Amino acid sequence: MYWNIRMRASEGEMHISGAEGLYPGDELQDTVAAYVQRALHHDRGEPDRVVVTVERLEEEPQLIEMQPVYTVNTRDYSEAWRFVEEGLNCLDVSGKAFNTARSIIESPDVMRGAAIVRAVSGVRAEPDRVRGVRATRLGIMPALLPALYESLNRFDADRTVVSEAVVLASKVASSPHIVAELCVSDDPFYTTGYLSSENTGYVRVPHIKEKDMMNGGRVFFVTEECAVGDVVRYLEETPVMITKLSDIHDIINPDEFICSINR
Ligand code: WAQ
Ligand code: MG
Numbered sequence: 233m234y235w236n237i238r239m240r241a242s243e244g245e246m247h248i249s250g251a252e253g254l255y256p257g258d259e260l261q262d263t264v265a266a267y268v269q270r271a272l273h274h275d276r277g278e279p280d281r282v283v284v285t286v287e288r289l290e291e292e293p294q295l296i297e298m299q300p301v302y303t304v305n306t307r308d309y310s311e312a313w314r315f316v317e318e319g320l321n322c323l324d325v326s327g328k329a330f331n332t333a334r335s336i337i338e339s340p341d342v343m344r345g346a347a348i349v350r351a352v353s354g355v356r357a358e359p360d361r362v363r364g365v366r367a368t369r370l371g372i373m374p375a376l377l378p379a380l381y382e383s384l385n386r387f388d389a390d391r392t393v394v395s396e397a398v399v400l401a402s403k404v405a406s407s408p409h410i411v412a413e414l415c416v417s418d419d420p421f422y423t424t425g426y427l428s429s430e431n432t433g434y435v436r437v438p439h440i441k442e443k444d445m446m447n448g449g450r451v452f453f454v455t456e457e458c459a460v461g462d463v464v465r466y467l468e469e470t471p472v473m474i475t476k477l478s479d480i481h482d483i484i485n486p487d488e489f490i491c492s493i494n495r
Contacts, residue, residue, distance in 0.1 A: 241271035241279035247344045249274045254371025293471035299402045300433035300478040304486040312440040315486040322493040328354035333451040346450035357460045367467045370403040372474040383480040401428040403472040409458035418448025
């Protein structure tokens with residue numbers, strides 16, 4: 233049986249970092265030590281509180297495939313946001329919902345979890361607007377990691393950051409009622425974000441953030457009519473494990489990518 237380890241670090245009211253995964257029992261000690269180490273050395277600052285939760289899963293995880301990974305070569309901040317707006321539009325996320333998402337992500341008040349935004353009306357729907365909703369109880373089979381790290385080597389990026397983000401995005405994309413996800417790191421030096429959906433896979437978007445900014449965030453776009461409680465329950469409670477890798481594609485032109493999204 234697997235265990236879920238979750239870490240969050242904060243300083244006063246400010247969120248500094250968080251991470252999580254599913255691990256077999258014999259990896260708990262080393263993993264907790266590694267999470268504490270990470271919490272204490274983060275570019276957002278030094279925490280005065282680190283909470284680590286170690287919890288045995290009560291059910292077998294659902295097994296899913298990893299999202300395929302793409303990277304578009306957006307050259308600057310405005311091109312990155314134009315790509316995201318057009319890409320979301322192809323996924324039937326309205327301009328209104330895009331604007332709501334962008335203002336959440338660019339707000340200086342960083343949330344610990346994600347916002348939920350209705351894809352058409354742009355209305356915010358998560359139950360707790362300060363905390364947001366956390367995608368949790370997710371992981372990848374440890375045996376897949378060496379191959380994943382190896383294939384991520386070709387990018388000029390932190391393999392841990394990218395692989396953790398792909399794992400999270402894969403659970404989110406597998407969630408009923410979620411049509412797309414937009415993510416921008418809250419790390420002041422990490423300027424690549426992603427747009428992800430079941431339709432498109434995980435699309436890395438360079439320059440979506442200007443260097444030295446402390447903002448960041450995640451938005452899960454949901455259908456207009458779904459019950460948000462169902463979405464939150466799946467994201468927070470249903471354990472999901474990636475048991476199969478997908479392709480890591482070469483860098484492509486954003487316009488080409490937009491055209492290939494079938495509506
Ligand atoms: N569930 C929901 N929202 C979360 C979670 C979670 N488990 N963890 C973080 N967030 C939200 C929270 O608002 C953070 O401020 C925001 O997302 C960003 O989190 O391929 O590192 O952990 O090169 O800073 C993207 C990698 C990295 C792109 C994203 O996010 C690439 C990243 P961070
Ligand atoms: Mg971060």
